[in-house]
Amino acid sequence: MHRGFARLLLALLGLVIGAVALTGVAQAAGPAIIAVVTDANKAPIAGVTVTVTGPDGFTGTGETGADGTATIEVPKSGKYVITLDESTIPGGAAVKDGPERTANVLSGNKKILFPVGVPDDGGGGGDSGGAGGITLDRVLQLILDGVVLSLIIALGALGLNLIFGTTGLSNFAHGELLTLGAFTAFVLNVWWGIDLLIAAPIAIALSGLLWGWGQNQILWKPLRKRGTGLIAAMIVSIGLAIALRYTILFIFGGTPKSYAQFAGQPGLELGPIFITPKAIVLSIIAIIVLVATILWLKSSRIGKATRAVSDNPALASASGVNVERVISVVWVVGAILAAYAGIFLGVTQNVVWTMGQFLLLTMFAAIVLGGLGTISGAIVGSFVVGITVQLSTLIVPTELKTGAALLLMIVLLLVRPQGLLGRPERVG
Amino acid sequence: MDLGFVLTQSITQAIGVTAIIYLLATMGLNIQFGYTGLLNFGQIAFVAIGAYAIGVFMIQWQQNPWPSWMPWQTLVPNLWVAILYALLLSVILALILGIPTLRLRADYLAIVTIATGEIIRLAFKSTDPLGGSQGINGKMGQDFYDLNPFPQQDRFDFGPLTYTRADLWVVICGWVVIGLLLLLTWALMRSPWGRVLKGIREDEDAVRSLGKNTYLRKMQALILGGLFGALSGIFWAIAKQSVQPDSMVPAFTFFCYTILILGGAARVMGPVLGAIIFWFLLVFVEQFLLLLIDNGTITFLVPTQVGPIRFILVGLGLMLLMIYRPQGILGDKKELALDAR
Numbered sequence: 001m002h003r004g005f006a007r008l009l010l011a012l013l014g015l016v017i018g019a020v021a022l023t024g025v026a027q028a029a030g031p032a033i034i035a036v037v038t039d040a041n042k043a044p045i046a047g048v049t050v051t052v053t054g055p056d057g058f059t060g061t062g063e064t065g066a067d068g069t070a071t072i073e074v075p076k077s078g079k080y081v082i083t084l085d086e087s088t089i090p091g092g093a094a095v096k097d098g099p100e101r102t103a104n105v106l107s108g109n110k111k112i113l114f115p116v117g118v119p120d121d122g123g124g125g126g127d128s129g130g131a132g133g134i135t136l137d138r139v140l141q142l143i144l145d146g147v148v149l150s151l152i153i154a155l156g157a158l159g160l161n162l163i164f165g166t167t168g169l170s171n172f173a174h175g176e177l178l179t180l181g182a183f184t185a186f187v188l189n190v191w192w193g194i195d196l197l198i199a200a201p202i203a204i205a206l207s208g209l210l211w212g213w214g215q216n217q218i219l220w221k222p223l224r225k226r227g228t229g230l231i232a233a234m235i236v237s238i239g240l241a242i243a244l245r246y247t248i249l250f251i252f253g254g255t256p257k258s259y260a261q262f263a264g265q266p267g268l269e270l271g272p273i274f275i276t277p278k279a280i281v282l283s284i285i286a287i288i289v290l291v292a293t294i295l296w297l298k299s300s301r302i303g304k305a306t307r308a309v310s311d312n313p314a315l316a317s318a319s320g321v322n323v324e325r326v327i328s329v330v331w332v333v334g335a336i337l338a339a340y341a342g343i344f345l346g347v348t349q350n351v352v353w354t355m356g357q358f359l360l361l362t363m364f365a366a367i368v369l370g371g372l373g374t375i376s377g378a379i380v381g382s383f384v385v386g387i388t389v390q391l392s393t394l395i396v397p398t399e400l401k402t403g404a405a406l407l408l409m410i411v412l413l414l415v416r417p418q419g420l421l422g423r424p425e426r427v428g
Numbered sequence: 429m430d431l432g433f434v435l436t437q438s439i440t441q442a443i444g445v446t447a448i449i450y451l452l453a454t455m456g457l458n459i460q461f462g463y464t465g466l467l468n469f470g471q472i473a474f475v476a477i478g479a480y481a482i483g484v485f486m487i488q489w490q491q492n493p494w495p496s497w498m499p500w501q502t503l504v505p506n507l508w509v510a511i512l513y514a515l516l517l518s519v520i521l522a523l524i525l526g527i528p529t530l531r532l533r534a535d536y537l538a539i540v541t542i543a544t545g546e547i548i549r550l551a552f553k554s555t556d557p558l559g560g561s562q563g564i565n566g567k568m569g570q571d572f573y574d575l576n577p578f579p580q581q582d583r584f585d586f587g588p589l590t591y592t593r594a595d596l597w598v599v600i601c602g603w604v605v606i607g608l609l610l611l612l613t614w615a616l617m618r619s620p621w622g623r624v625l626k627g628i629r630e631d632e633d634a635v636r637s638l639g640k641n642t643y644l645r646k647m648q649a650l651i652l653g654g655l656f657g658a659l660s661g662i663f664w665a666i667a668k669q670s671v672q673p674d675s676m677v678p679a680f681t682f683f684c685y686t687i688l689i690l691g692g693a694a695r696v697m698g699p700v701l702g703a704i705i706f707w708f709l710l711v712f713v714e715q716f717l718l719l720l721i722d723n724g725t726i727t728f729l730v731p732t733q734v735g736p737i738r739f740i741l742v743g744l745g746l747m748l749l750m751i752y753r754p755q756g757i758l759g760d761k762k763e764l765a766l767d768a769r
Contacts, residue, residue, distance in 0.1 A: 113561060170535050223751065231467060231534065235689070236750045238682050243743025250736035361546055364539050372535075397554035399561070406543035413540060414528040 032073045032255050033103065035082060037064050037089075037114045045116060049088045054080040063088075071255050079103070082112050089116055134394050137272035142390040144273050148348070150386025151286040154379050155341035156359060157366040158293060159334030161378040164367070165310035166323075166330050167220070170234045173241035174338065174363065175356030176248075181207040181339025182346040182355060183248055189259050196261040196347070204339045212335025216328055241357070248353040256350040282344045289340060290379065293333065297375055302329055310373060362389065362402060365409040371422025380420055384408070434715040436588045442708035445595070445667045448602035449475075449660050451703035454684040455609060456656025461685075462693035463617060464649040465629030467534045469681055470525070470541030473548050474518050474654040476676040478661025480552055481514035482507070483564035483671040494557035507571035511662055518658035522651040530646045542678055553673035563673055569666030573597065598667045605663070606700070609656065614696045616652075625649055626694070686746045692758030701757055714738050 035050040050070045052060045058080075062070035074080060084099040095114050103110050160174045185203035188194045194202070219240070223233060267276045297303040308316040309326045317323045338356075345355055366385045370377025385405045392404030412419070441447060453471050460466040486507060489500040504510050525544055529537040552558045567573075576597040578584070584591045591599065616622050627635040628642050636642050665671055683706075691702025717734045720726040729737075755761040 111561075170538065226751075228751065232750050232754055234467075234535070234538070235685060236747050238685070239743045239746030239748075239750065241743070242679070242682060243740050243747065246736040246739035246743065250733055250740065253732075361543055365543065368536070368539055399554040400550045403547040403550040406547050409543060410528065410540055413532070413536065417528075417532050417536070 032071050032110075033080060033082060034111045035062070035064065035070045035072070035084065035114060036111060037068050037070075037084065037116060045089065047088060048114075049085040051083045051085065052080050053083075073255060080110075084114050138394065139391070141273045142393065143387060144275060146387035146390035147383070148275075148279055148283055148386075149389060150383040151283055151290070152341045152344050153359060153362050153366050153386050154290055154382035155286060155337045155344070156356075157363040157370075157378040157382045158290065158375070159337040160363050161367045161370075161373060161375065162306065162310075162330045163334050165373040165375075166306060166313070166327050167224070168230050169220070169237065170230075170364075172234065172237040172360065173244060174334070175358075175360030176241050176244040177207070177211055177335050177338035178342035178345065178356035178359060179248055179353060180211045180244065180342070180356075181335070182342030182351045183252060184210075184339065185343050185346065186252075186257060186259065186351050189261070190257070193260070196259050200343050203343065204336055207339035208332040208336040211339070212332040213328060215335070216331040220331075221324065221327075241360075245353060245357060252353065254353060256352040258350050259347060262347050276348070279348050282347060286340070286344060289337065293337065294375065294379070302326065306330060307375075358402070362386075362405055365405050367419075368409050369412055369419055371419030374419070374421050377419055377421035384420075431716075431719070432588070434712065434719055437715050438708050438712040440589055441711040442704045443599065443603075444707075445598060445602070445663075447703050447707040448599070448606065449664045449667070450680075450684060450687060450707070451606060451699055452602075452609070452660035452663060453657050453680070454687045454699040454703060455606070455613065456653035456660070457681075457684050457688055458653075458693060458695075458699050459613065459625075459649055459656065460653035462688060462695070462698070463622065463629065464625045464646060465534070466530075466646060466650060466653075467538040468541050468650070468653065469538045469678070470543070470545035471653075471657050471684055472676050472678060472680040473521060473525075473541065473545040474657025475661040475664065475680065476545070476548050476552065476671075477517050477521055478514045478658030479665040479671040479676075480558065480564070480661070481517055481658075482510050482568050482662055482665035483566075484558055485510040485513060486568040486665075487564050487566040488557065488559055492557070507569060507666075514658050514662050515655055518654045519651055522654040523647070525654075526647045526650045530643055530650070542681070545676070545678055545681065549673050549676045552676070559671065559673070561673060563671050565670045568669055572601075572666050602663055602667070605659065609659075610696055610700070617696065621645075621648075629694075682746070683742065686742055686749070689746070689749050689754065689756050692756035694760075695756075695758040698756060698758045705757075710738055710742070713741060 033052055037045045037048045037050075045068050046064050048064045048070070050062050050064065050072065052058070052062075052072045052074065054074055058075060060072040060074065062072045064070040080103050082101045082103060084095055086095060086099050089095075095116055099114075101112050101114075103112055156174060156178055159177070160171060163169055163171050163174070181203060184206055185196070185200050188199035188203055189196045192199075219236075220233070223236065228236070262278045265276045265278050267274050268280075297306060305316065305321045305326050306329070308319070308321055309323055313323055316326075341359075342356065345359075349355075362385050363382075366381035367373075367378045368381070369384055370379070370381025385408070388405045388408050389401045392401050396404055453475050456474065457468060457471050460468045460471075485500065485504040488494075489498070490504070493500045504513065521544075525537075525541055529540045553561050573594060576593065578593050578596060581593065584593065584596050617625070624635060624640050624642075624645050627640070628645060632642050687702040687706045688699055689702075690706055691700065692698035714734055714737075717726065717729065717737065718731060721729055721731055721734070749756065
């Protein structure tokens, strides 16, 4: 216990020193004003100029991106006036309730909504989101978006499921493995100026070593030795998730970031659908990675040992499987998969401290849908969840799309608690 | 700003509105998780239902009835009726959560409850008749403030602590309600009904073999804890006169867990001690760091980094407590295995 404590204390000390050292390099992380410009159908409007004025003569401007948001960092908390330049709105529509807003900015980010136009006009050039009509083109586009999202979820869910299978831990800090992977690549790529094509593999390898193997060695292995229960361990993982997430916020600030390369890539139009080349390449790599991981689990020696431990740790141990070694390998594999998912998400969207947290519940939904602990179940579940999330925007508001997938999970639990591919097991 | 100000702030917050909101929710969690062992990770769902019921019935649908033909002004004539609806809705939510999951393993309840909390938050956020992303603001607790017996004066001083007339009334009523609920919890948990709950936590199969309907008891515990959560939400709406979808995040529930484990789960006074210490420390750390930054002692931090530090400490605190002292301050390690279902 005392050794364990000393070790944990040392690790925490390292974390704090590292964090403080890194902040010396980091840009000052101020609060930010996020202006969200949407049309009558709640579709984002790009290219609108937003001006912020505040105390001490502060002025800042920003232009909304493809997601309809403009982020303007402000130096300190206080009262700010946010003005939208109506002449830059495509089609010359006006902002509902006028183009000027005032906001009291405290420590966090402040989101300001600018709804444009009245609900009955056709709504300019917005191509995604919102409750537009159901057309074949839109369905195809959403299925494609859904497949891309599914691959990201599957990469995370597979690792989450492997860790759950071998150790019984419902790891609520798994989302942070994605975030850590993405930010490791961000440090290499943006702070140290390494090209992303080289930085990404290094970041993935580092993630496997530091965030996977290291996390297991420092935290989870000693806890297993102490015989900490599964529910206690689950709560520990929640604490870890909070601590890691806010450490990332502390170091990098809350503003979404992009990598130095591949940031604003023009999309390709393939008939009715629209996709960026980077998303195609990353998806193909993701499919190869997933297939390779499954083949490795099915046929290699350590893969078979992993499945044996998932099935029955005591029996596997008695048959000569080194259970601790298998668990170490699983943590490394889980962290590598998650890091790739994080970089995938970072390249196609952006790098932000909450990225993993938002995906955690969809990952859990995926493995519950597929069957807790089953390997192919995690993949099948991910595709069900990912495509549901995107297709649901045909009927429900875009903001509710994650809710649709979670609802699907709850409904499935009612009729088939063991999941799509799980074995029935009577509990309680 | 000096150390005295920091201390006064910390004490005010430790017994203030936010602490009361968290404490009420945590007392519900104590019944569900502490006594019965139910892993409810979605206490925020009950809080949101309670808070939104008040906001929607008292403000939103009074001004813009939805559906437009519904006579909400006659159906919800005052705050007290709205509170009844809020409690009723939280019971319905508990039934919806409990029926599919209470027969399954503990982690299923955990995942379903946290998912439900998110569904509810996203539903409120994306539905304009329920406030949409701006939430609901307005005098939703006017009926309550009209009962304020304190004389009309600007401020009330109690030693270093200062309250406005409205704040004093809110805080006193909050603690009176907490006192009554503590008494209720204490009485219930020493009754045969409470002993069955603790039995379920320790060994559900053994309790079932004695002929008890554990499913029903777990459901009752979920409902009772959910009612406490709804009261927390009702208090939130009345005291803050504002409900925002983005305040209803899963982190709320995890804060409640930290408070519960800090004070000691399965102890009547555990959540009270936990909430007071938790909020005192949280505010003290924040204000103290701000003070040091303000007078130039700390130069490597900017004020906006203080917020994250608080949360890092909460996360580390939850981890360390769970590892080294899962029974918290008041708990009994022998009684509380913390790993039953």
